[in-house]
Amino acid sequence: MTHDRIGVRKTHKLFIGGAFPRSESGRTYEVATATGDFWSNASKASRKDARNAVIAARTGFGKWSAATAYNRGQVLYRIAEVMEDRRAQFIDEVMAGEGVDEAAARQQVDAAIDRWVWYAGWTDKIAQALGTANPVAGPYFNFSIPEPSGVVACVAPQASSLLGLVSVIAPVIASGNSVVAMASTERPIPAITLAEVMATSDVPAGVVNLLTGDPAEILPWLASHADVNAVDLTGVTDRDLAISAEREAAGTIKRVLRPAPEADWNADPGMDRLRTFVEIKTVWHPMGL
């Protein structure tokens, strides 16, 4: 006699401070595949989850920003290694979530993994590219060096659920920031799997925090939060929401990135994102004899 196996139903959780908590609110929402079939449940983060994520990110920032650039590069490369091991899972999830064929999904997953490698290479070159030795009229060495901004809140692209997400968070953490990222609302599953990759790839707890849910509910709290140093509005599709977030962010003088919606994530990322989330510190150092 044979039995139909009972399916393992999933309710995915958030990723905050290296742990996988349910939403504090207890809420979930249904995630559908691109064809409209029920896929699984995801946690619907509340403002208090966002608050907890910022606290975790602030804690994670201390260790991560103090790590050597070389070490950060190793950790980012390790993320690529672990993602590579889960390649098949990511391809399935991108296919189901974005409704693309296998070849297109594979291309996206490969590009996402390669992006980690690319930014891993950047970590110990940011200072050379963005820093300068400045000629000054006096007996001083004068040089400018980039330092990470702090805690960065990102709204990840809505359409490109994996490559877009990686393209948004990798440049933020490459320079030593920590991140609170909101995954694509309707396509959050690759982000949840990416959280599992983060948890197993030497990224210190709190450096990457991933929330699923509705940006319209959470973004205003992140944009006005006094302990968030920058916001990235890449995935905000509602123009009014983006404008109000910019206004809120001005209240505590945050850096804001609001690029044109849905860029081509396969293009060369360039240095714009790396450059946005650093502060330039200039040092005057007396010359000896």
Add this chain to the structure above:
Amino acid sequence: MTRDQTPSNAVELGAFLAGLPGVDEVGARGRAAALGTRSIKNDAKAWALDTAIGMVDLTTLEGMDTPGKVRAMCAKALRPDPTDPTTPSVAAVCVYGDLVDVARGAVGDAIHVAAVATAFPSGRASRQVKLMDTREAVAAGADEIDMVIDRGAFLAGDTWRVFEEIVAIKEACGSAHLKVILETGELRTLDNVRRASWLAMLAGADFIKTSTGKVTPAATPPVTLVMLEAVRDFERVTGRRIGVKAAGGIRTAKEAISYLVLVKETVGDAWLTPDLFRFGASTLLNDLLLQRQRMATGHYSGPDYVTID
């Protein structure tokens, strides 16, 4: 002896303490946990935050304390949030005895100055040394003395020795208020917490205090609940109101508010005043201020907006 009489010898005291009913430990934990889940919002939360700030004994008890650090702490005690003058002052500052004059000079008569005395935190010194420690702190301007009990004697069963010591220190305090630190983390059982609470109250304590902050666990809700119940029972038989100070390990505004719930539900509104309930804390104040700013501005605040202690 009955509960409202002062014991006159070791046998009477020992028999009385042994006769106290035992504490239902599971029940105490359950009760404390149940009260800790209560949600306090909006107006009630705003009231609770200000009340909690007004109950803080802002504390620095480190070997590396300097006069400058004590003065900085005193400035913060008087005006916890300089950006918002409606923020209340804390109840007191709490320092080592040798820094009392610095603290008193900095706060004037605006708030209390508490000094830890009697060979804090271990309490391992002779009676003479403890009395001298106390007298010096009072002479330097302390109007509250936080003494530690001799846990070694208590655990060895020599409760009379502990009793006599509290009586002697109380006398040395003069008009200063005496807080008796039970160091519940070292008493091991809630039965012992109840016995030590009664012992201290019978000996003349004005406050009973959970911990030095140097031992883990420090203040916990079940321990505080047992002490509050002892205080409630003591008031019923003697009419005297004894204060309770929860010290050590309380770091968030949420925890502090749950302690206030514990106080209200155990001893009632009368104890929701700095004269009868205190928090011994250093980092707690910052979180209370952050939550207060959150309520005032409507957005989350961050550690950049309070002082680094």
